[in-house]
Amino acid sequence: MGSYLNPGNFSFCGSLRSKIYVDKSELIAKTNEVLCTEQRYICVSRPRRFGKSMAANMLAAYYDRSENTEELFQNLAIREDKSYKENLNQYDVIKINMQEFLSMSGTMEEMLEMLKNYLAADFEETYPEVRFRDEKNLIQVMKDVFSYTRCPFVILIDEWDCLFREYKQDKDAQKKYLDFLRAWLKDKDYVALAYMTGILPIKKYGSHSALNMFTEYSMTDPGDLAEYFGFTEREVSALCKKYEMSFEEAKTWYDGYQLIAHRQTGDEIYSMYSPKSVVEAMLRHKFGTYWNQTETYEALKIYIQMDMDGLKDSVVRMLAGEAVPIHIGTFS
Template structure:
């Protein structure tokens, strides 16, 4: 068993020579060896490819873009999260808003089934602290997200804006080189963000979107420190408009809608 097999690719992103040696070592060590009954590797990134071929083509891969029949084990299922909310006296609808959004396809004998997966780290923190919030950024910071979305290749900025508005955007996950440095198109960046958990992938419609409130907050944090001033202001205006709506403040709602209408024209 090898945990975080891709650590070298994430921690030493620019050292291509070391990465190649590492993959060659794994291939020589594991491939077609009589002493290996089963090799089990976990990590964020899929197995690195050399051109059109994989250096480790003897593995069956399960990922965020193609989870297969292991999808329900990638996190807490909706039923498990509901039971935890009942046990710890937390509001399930609120938990769904904060931590749901990863809808993975499970392959069954009777047909495919969509499974809602919740971030286990965040759900556990929310239950133990008895408070919903952004707990994912204790392991990942918005700076990591900022690096990728500020590339803005092929209109990435527009795609992020659309996703912040709740839309899904088309993506081709087939061009991804399975590392964190080789980006030829916007699709490569979006695919990486899907593997990192910053986006949820819809394999049926081949689109990605921001999964939930917790992750959306990470995008807001990242954008607030970038030169996307218009976007940051629009996000903040949307937040204020929603708060006014829930507060039944009709004057503030009317002013917010009028401002949005003026900006659109």
């Protein structure tokens, strides 16, 4: 078990031990469907505190072949899925948080160099019997390991978009970062699953579309992953009953999103709740504005002050209770 290669199940155990744990394990059935296929590239974008990191920890615990984690899933819904046993603890897992690497470095180049070196160190420690052609070349190192084990990797990248949030104006750094991700992940036989999470969806930066192999599941187009990020109305209702809280009041406070999942059988609308808000309300037995305390309004304030396309007036109208239609497909 390494720091980034097969990191174990400690984080997911923490989620299971929590006073409130809502089972989202059926997400695993969705990722199992795309393992080692052309659709093995998934990117999930949601606001902060919507369960993205918890889901990544769960996937790491499920796929990691360095430990037997069957006991962790014995009471979860995924156990009933036909793909459960077939893929449990069958893959080498790489799990990284890009924000962690960016925070430890001064530049984008330094961040990527640190990432490559740390991953290579984990590989050398875990597979000392492998003859590496070039220890400084991450792609070649992973090719060498895959050639030896014939076991592809599940690659989990949390906060994939941190560089775009902190290097907003540095187009060159953005391009180099996208080029790295493309070269590392695209069309590589050693990738069984590449799963990324972030706040921002993947989008086209200028004329550069390096990550077009990913299927995006965003707030505005969640597809069949809609129910796995955030709490559904059914889940919130069950928690309110357990903690003797008013569901109608919870709905008034926290029912801030309606997600439309496009399915072959027709569109399905999900009322989604912020897990942070609901959990805090249940544990404190008091409704309050818990989620927006996790982030400042400074970033939003800048855009409102710029008043692009009459944004300031639109915000005032919405605060007054009016609806303001927008076309999200043109956002860049």
